[in-house]
Amino acid sequence: DIQMTQSPSSLSASVGDRVTITCQASQDISNYLSWYQQKPGKAPKLLIYDASNLETGVPSRFSGSGSGTDFTFTISSLQPEDIATYYCQQCDNLPLTFGGGTQVEIK
Amino acid sequence: EVQLVQSGAEVKKPGESLKISCKGSGYSFSSYWIGWVRQMPGKGLEWMGIIYPANSDTRDSPSFQGQVTISADKSISTAYLQWSSLKASDNAMYYCVRHRVHGSSGYYSPFDYWGQGTLVTVSS
Numbered sequence A: 001d002i003q004m005t006q007s008p009s010s011l012s013a014s015v016g017d018r019v020t021i022t023c024q025a026s027q028d029i030s031n032y033l034s035w036y037q038q039k040p041g042k043a044p045k046l047l048i049y050d051a052s053n054l055e056t057g058v059p060s061r062f063s064g065s066g067s068g069t070d071f072t073f074t075i076s077s078l079q080p081e082d083i084a085t086y087y088c089q090q091c092d093n094l095p096l097t098f099g100g101g102t103q104v105e106i107k
Numbered sequence B: 001e002v003q004l005v006q007s008g009a010e011v012k013k014p015g016e017s018l019k020i021s022c023k024g025s026g027y028s029f030s031s032y033w034i035g036w037v038r039q040m041p042g043k044g045l046e047w048m049g050i051i052y053p054a055n056s057d058t059r060d061s062p063s064f065q066g067q068v069t070i071s072a073d074k075s076i077s078t079a080y081l082q083w084s085s086l087k088a089s090d091n092a093m094y095y096c097v098r099h100r101v102h103g104s105s106g107y108y109s110p111f112d113y114w115g116q117g118t119l120v121t122v123s124s
Helices: none
Strands: A004-007 A010-013 A019-025 A033-038 A045-049 A062-067 A070-075 A084-090 A102-106 B003-006 B010-012 B018-025 B034-039 B045-052 B057-060 B069-073 B078-083 B092-099 B111-114 B118-122
Touching: A004 A084, A010 A019, A019 A033, A019 A084, A033 A062, A045 A062, A045 B111, A070 A084, B003 B092, B003 B111, B010 B018, B018 B034, B018 B092, B018 B118, B034 B078, B034 B111, B045 B069, B078 B092
Parallel strands: A010 A102, B010 B118
Antiparallel strands: A004 A019, A019 A070, A033 A045, A033 A084, A062 A070, A084 A102, B003 B018, B018 B078, B034 B045, B034 B092, B045 B057, B069 B078, B092 B111, B092 B118
């Protein structure tokens, strides 16, 4: 199985800050990397697919980059409504696997 | 509008059987892989397996193989997740998901739609 290592596991930032989360795959997954947002008590929501493509309707302050084994997810200007847990996921090989999640809080 | 609507919360005893459902609408149900994702209390997301409703082809996660059964009835656009004998460790929220890319190779794509989740509580 491909292991996805996500860091940090939690972070606290101020409104307007730039927030960065990293995800590392245990083997080359090309660009088959997605990012999801899960707000408390809700189902996850797809934000980014194929490492850097923004899903329709997702605000442009969210972005993703990377390929191979190292990937980055960025919120350019943190907003109060961005409080959530964020997960990366690889779609290169079965079983599909998720990172452990990053809980984002407002300072 | 694409929707995945799951059956309601369940409270069961250890050893009991259970089948939860996920009804798709607003798209060609047969043409997209449908999967199941487990989230244990306070924990992350775990992929359990998927099914292609057009021909009921399934792919199971080794972690869940033999523990659950995934099935689908394309005539009523519904997928199922089934247990024959529940354990306390099955306490979790279960989400059904749709893969973003249609077709028989579409499982190499992310999940663009999620059901609302079905909470399964197993307690004696």
